Ligand SMILES: [Ca+2]
């Protein structure tokens with residue numbers, strides 16, 4: 179294995195001697211559940227200090243399919259959903275677990291661990307992990323875990339338990355063989371609904387909500403029928419927002435505790451660490467609550483990368499990056515040639531103009547149809563394979579709140595060549611594989 183030297187984004191600097199001679203890095207992915215990008219990091223001072231000041235913040239981080247298991251399978255594999263086949267939360271048996279980071283890194287000599295959520299509805303021990311403490315039953319208090327094969331009732335707060343077990347697994351790896359690199363995913367259930375805060379944060383002050391143009395959108399006649407017929411109760415979402423933010427306060431403590439442990443073990447320096455969420459969440463934007471939709475509040479996730487000496491500290495990067503990029507980035511950093519071809523790209527070297535996002539219907543919310551979209555910051559083209567063309571959406575770069583779908587009068591009537599080009603790209607990308615993917 180060889181360590182590559184890479185420098186992210188705006189703050190270009192020369193690689194250090196340490197970087198050039200370093201061993202393959204440990205890899206840590208901290209993955210939250212249903213944490214949207216907008217308005218959630220403000221309660222996470224410690225995480226922003228570690229990852230924002232200590233690493234690079236990607237402002238255009240995307241979940242290519244904004245839903246739990248499809249997105250988590252994309253993180254493990256580096257593939258789009260149309261190539262790993264986990265389209266819904268019940269499709270997890272379809273995952274080929276040898277085409278995952280845990281399998282490929284383990285084969286290359288890494289110790290592998292996972293603490294927290296693996297894949298919903300998965301009730302056996304997670305394959306290709308040496309150590310684990312995974313939710314057998316999710317929840318905030320009184321969750322049930324599978325800790326290295328033993329079922330454990332956890333009456334206390336589960337986010338805290340996840341942090342404690344992450345420290346235990348790290349200590350086990352380091353005491354067994356300090357020279358062996360490890361891969362670990364830490365994935366608390368928070369701030370997924372019901373987002374019950376830890377007792378100490380149950381009445382913590384939350385900054386007051388400020389409406390944005392998308393939450394104030396009253397005219398939705400431009401949008402497809404399934405959107406126009408969906409309504410959320412604003413008062414209910416506002417209370418849920420407060421619970422989510424309070425639940426994130428404990429995640430912030432958990433992140434800090436893991437880095438305290440890494441420092442104590444002397445491992446904080448050569449650890450390539452990511453902080454990300456599996457999907458976004460609407461807080462009343464377009465009068466909607468929840469995820470799974472082709473709009474920015476579903477797609478955008480917090481996205482930070484930290485690797486001292488390799489990744490610029492305190493930098494902000496506007497390139498488009500996504501859940502499918504973790505595996506390719508990790509393989510490059512560890513100097514591993516995987517036995518399969520991921521669809522994503524190395525975040526340190528890629529320069530996309532746009533990305534494919536895709537949603538898949540299922541019986542749980544049958545009113546949400548299949549969709550495919552070309553996404554770039556502000557300009558979005560959405561097609562619904564099962565709906566006629568009247569459902570198509572196009573939002574221009576000038577309409578960053580996605581308030582006025584101009585497909586009918588903007589694209590279709592005025593710029594037919596542009597529409598043909600978008601349609602051709604979307605068709606190509608919807609079945610892309612490996613290097614052919616955007
Ligand atoms: Ca989720």
Ligand SMILES: [Ca+2]
Pocket residue numbers: 352355356357358359445
């Ligand atoms: Ca070590």
Ligand SMILES: [Ca+2]
Pocket residue numbers: 395397398399400401580581582583
């Ligand atoms: Ca509108």
